[in-house]
């Protein structure tokens with residue numbers, strides 16, 4: 289497609305990170321032996337978005353890493369959809385994730401929550417033709433989006449690549465509110481370990497091209513998971529292991545390393561992914 293028929297996308301700060309994720313995922317999905325099938329992501333990067341992906345981020349060397357992480361979220365969402373075929377998935381900070389198209393069972397209802405500028409971009413670049421997908425524009429940190437949630441047929445909350453950009457108190461407040469309002473549901477989320485968080489806060493997480501990751505002040509370790517468990521109505525916080533990938537590193541070394549909790553929490557073999565269950569039945 290000629291460049292001038294593409295949509296120019298100009299983002300900075302945390303919103304720009306959605307393009308990094310998309311770029312990595314699409315580059316993995318393009319491989320014949322991809323660990324994640326994602327034709328929608330390939331279409332966005334190749335034919336829809338006008339953005340200098342390679343110039344800005346360099347080679348997509350973390351494609352498999354990023355795709356395995358997305359696949360782990362997909363697996364949890366599929367499991368939820370199998371049990372609640374008419375349920376609702378709420379994707380906080382959804383960016384240009386194309387997950388809905390990877391997991392759809394043609395019945396599930398999908399609610400994205402994104403900053404207004406990104407909600408508008410998403411609706412433009414990924415229009416819904418099912419009548420079951422919508423995106424609310426606003427911050428995940430203000431409770432407005434909660435008015436649009438319908439937990440009556442089952443609810444799964446997902447915060448993929450979002451919470452690390454918040455302050456600890458903000459994460460705790462958000463979790464407390466969700467645990468109070470959405471009893472019986474589960475939130476799947478990921479985080480970064482303290483060493484990683486520290487490097488981003490110091491502005492030291494950068495690519496050879498000079499792209500600097502925005503600060504990720506919220507870090508997860510065993511103590512932080514215990515703090516989450518202390519929030520009223522949080523019944524459980526458990527680790528989800530990244531799936532086995534391809535090659536020596538992702539197929540053997542990382543899966544082996546991930547069996548050991550302390551190594552898993554170091555986040556060198558994939559960032560920690562977790563599921564947090566809220567107590568209660570979810571029924572009024």
Ligand SMILES: C[S@@+](CC[C@H](N)C(=O)[O-])C[C@H]1O[C@@H](n2cnc3c(N)ncnc32)[C@H](O)[C@@H]1O
Pocket residue numbers: 302303304305306309310380381382383384385401402403406426427428429447448449450453
């Ligand atoms: C790293 S991207 C993750 C995007 C997507 N979930 C993924 O995994 O590809 C972080 C996303 O969080 C969104 N975001 C940042 N602050 C937010 C907030 N307060 N409320 C909702 N979304 C937010 C950004 O716009 C961006 O799309």
